[in-house]
Amino acid sequence: MAGWVIASGRTLGILTCSALLLISATLGQTGRVSSAKSVPFIVEDAVNVGSAQSNVTRPAPAKAAGDEHVPSPAAPSSAPETSPPGNLTTGQSLSIPQGGSGIVPPEDHGFQFQKATPVRMAPVRLQIPTLHVDARVESVGVTETGEMETPSDFWDVGWYRHGTRPGDNGRAVIAGHLDSQDGAAIFYFIRDLEPGDEIRILLGGPDGERVFTVRETAQYPAAEAPVEHIFGPSDHPELVLITCDGDFEGADAGYSDRFVVYADMVVTQEQANVEPSG
Template structure:
């Protein structure tokens, strides 16, 4: 699961490189995306129902995301809903080839900041967001939705934050318009914590 403040278990197989230069870990189960909590991510009008419409300028009718495509890094992956646990923490995706969406927050395309997270690697090799760090401003992110529609975003910037110093308002706060954050782990691997020290965050706006 994902723990606040962004202290997550992120670890590749010892003989695998990670998404950014790392100290190879001695032991770790998996590379989880960063912490997202109900206190840092706003609740959208759709809230996972696929029925409500966004209210901000440029928003589209809400619908659950089912697949994310990122042509620049050859990603085409299913999006599964992620629930919050009893402590309000977002659970990590079970699969390394799938991404997860915070179903308690805005849906991609709805007014607010939607979050899609994915693993960077596993014991057997790169995972879905292994190349997330390679994205550049202007790259497109396409989200296919359960109603058959799709919504496109354009990467605005990338950032890497220490997990204990993530600016929650900047990453998760609503901009008053549809926004998307793609998040995975990165940086140096901390063997003592069996976790990467940083998170890679892609900031994208509605195209």
């Protein structure tokens, strides 16, 4: 993840955020913002990844149709595991390094991830019409060291399979890369989402589509992102997208802020007649 790359006169930080999403479990202040970027997760102490040499603010390019890459459809992911590796507690931090280095989460956490019901299939695609995003969804778990894995491709997104499935009661967490050495990645324009925008999740098998609408977006200082509000339980189906924002502060610190999109599922009449899961 070397240093910096110059493309068309722009200077881009090489994916310390995409390579390493650090989220402190310490409660912080929330606030709506209109700009952000993206990346993935782990459960434990911060891990330093990559190397960079400058402290700059990555400029925000204007969104334009065609800027987003649409990956080729892929076969549905295999059925997710149903046993989460553990729980989280305030005071810890979350990170999703690109290469897969992290720490095994302890067993005595402050709250438990909701176990997803085994009947619902894993998500296979995420679509955001207003951003022209149509991404393959990888089911990501944890590495041998306990770290939450990141998508293997910069144009895929990663669903945390040890948590809630999209459409079940609880918060389903999906992360995507902000950028790479080649430029923007799948969640580069996620900051442009506004309340009411649709996010569609296609599930494998006969489970069909789940539609969510953005409720709010929030920007947090990296050390103050509320982990329990991102991963914690909910009495209705929610979707959480995560990315980075703010200033790139070097390899050790990464990006200064975190950007989170919170969305609620739109329940159809057919779904309302089915007993809630989760």
